[in-house]
Amino acid sequence: MVGIDPGLTRCGVAVIEGEPGRPPRSLAVDIVRTEPGRALEHRLLAVHDALSDWLRTYQPDAVAVERVFTQTNVRTVMGTAQASGVALLAAGRQGVPVALYTPSEVKAAVTGNGRADKRQVTAMVTRLLRLETPPRPADAADALALGICHVWRGAAHHRLAVAAAQASAGAGPGMPR
Amino acid sequence: MVGIDPGLTRCGVAVIEGEPGRPPRSLAVDIVRTEPGRALEHRLLAVHDALSDWLRTYQPDAVAVERVFTQTNVRTVMGTAQASGVALLAAGRQGVPVALYTPSEVKAAVTGNGRADKRQVTAMVTRLLRLETPPRPADAADALALGICHVWRGAAHHRLAVAAAQASAGAGPGMPR
Known part of the structure; x- marks a missing residue:
């Protein structure tokens, strides 16, 4: 599965393999960057296009995507929401x-504490994935954490998403009249 | 030009023709709707796909798109921001x-008052475009108002956007590594 921590300047993306109760594996992780001046x-x-x-x-x-809240950094939240929109697209x-997972669901899944700080999340991601060095920047660790959260909470959540996707795939897009 | 009032449940879209100092004309207006249950x-x-x-x-x-702010309806603002993301895409x-225009720029352009209410905006849009009946719902009137705002503020703003678009069209998207 793919975890995406949406962002306009830095968007974390990670590929995670695993299943509930087993150690997850990281197949790839990177940051998609775009220039603030563009x-x-x-x-x-x-x-x-990079996520595609x-x-x-x-x-x-x-695909597991972090849910964006208005409580987060107000200066960048609109860009983050727009980036999550094109990731979902x-x-x-x-x-x-x-x-979709909230930041606290992700933190709780990897650290056992929904209010863990970035340092704790990075430390647990490094340990759980048996990485030699901690993933940097934080957006990469967050994408990996989303992936771990998804494969562990896995089965039930995923079956619901598949059912919802199939149920709503029927209706087509609107057209100019 | 095309005016877009972004939204997930109702997205207003309007085609406006005109230039600064001349009466604008509406060529088409509609609402793209999607079901909240999907x-x-x-x-x-x-x-x-509908906007494309x-x-x-x-x-x-x-294309003129309304700028989304966190101050607007908190319950729907993330969906609105995501819809604006795919409109921009x-x-x-x-x-x-x-x-991009703020709601008050649009209101000021069509009513002379940046704090005008929906009723005033709809009334002025109806008058300026010489429509026989007021556009409904408000999202349609907002898309038309965005169009009028753009053609009137027009020239200078548009030249800047073209220059910015050309300047940033050079760099390509990131790729998986």
């Missing part, structure tokens, strides 16, 4: 079921 | 320059 529509296009390439390359059975286009 | 990624896909069809059909010289994909 036009917003071109930044969104760059994020969308990841999905085409790894053909995941699911890329998954929807390729028919990959999407699961 | 999976988020399929709703975003429906909004994106509008852009392909009308080949506008510019559709414009970026087709190489159409984007201009």
Whole structure:
């Protein structure tokens, strides 16, 4: 599966393999970056196209995306929400079921504490994935943590997402009249 | 040009023709709707594809999109931001320059008052476009108002957007490594 920590300047993306109760494995992790000086529509296009390439390359059975809240950094939250919009679009286009997790669900899944700080999350991600060095920057660790959260909470959540995706795949997009 | 009032349940889209100092004309206006019960990624896909069809059909010289703020309805603001993300993506994909306007810029442009209410905006849009009946719902009037705002503020703003779009079109999207 693929975990995505949406962002406009830095968007974390990670490929995780695993199942509930087993140690997860990291197959790939990276940060998609766009320049703050570029036009917003071109930044969104760059994020969308890079994530689409990841999905085409790894053909995941699911995508886990962090849910964006207004409580987070107000200065960047709109860009983050727009980036999450194009991430979801890329998954929807390729028919990959999407699961959304709140930051506290992710923290609780990897550290046992929904209010863990970034340092704790990075430390647990490093340990759980048996990485030689901690993933950097934090967005990479967050994408990996999302992946771990998804494969562990896994089965039930995923079956619901598949059912929802299938149920709503029927209706087509609107057209100009 | 095309005006877009982003939204997930109702996204207003309008095609406006005009230039500064002349009465604007409405060529088309509609609402793209998606069902709240559908999976988020399929709703975003429906909004994106419908807006892309509008852009392909009308080949506008510019797209004006309402800027989303955290101050607006907190319950729906994330969906609105995600819808604006896919609207901007559709414009970026087709190489159409984007201009963003705040709600008060739009209100000021059509009513002379940046704090005008929906009723005043609808009334002025109806008068300025010489429509026989007021556009409904408010999202349609907002898309038309965005269009009027853009053609009137027009020239200078648009030249800047074109320059920005050209400047940033050079750098390509990131790729999986």
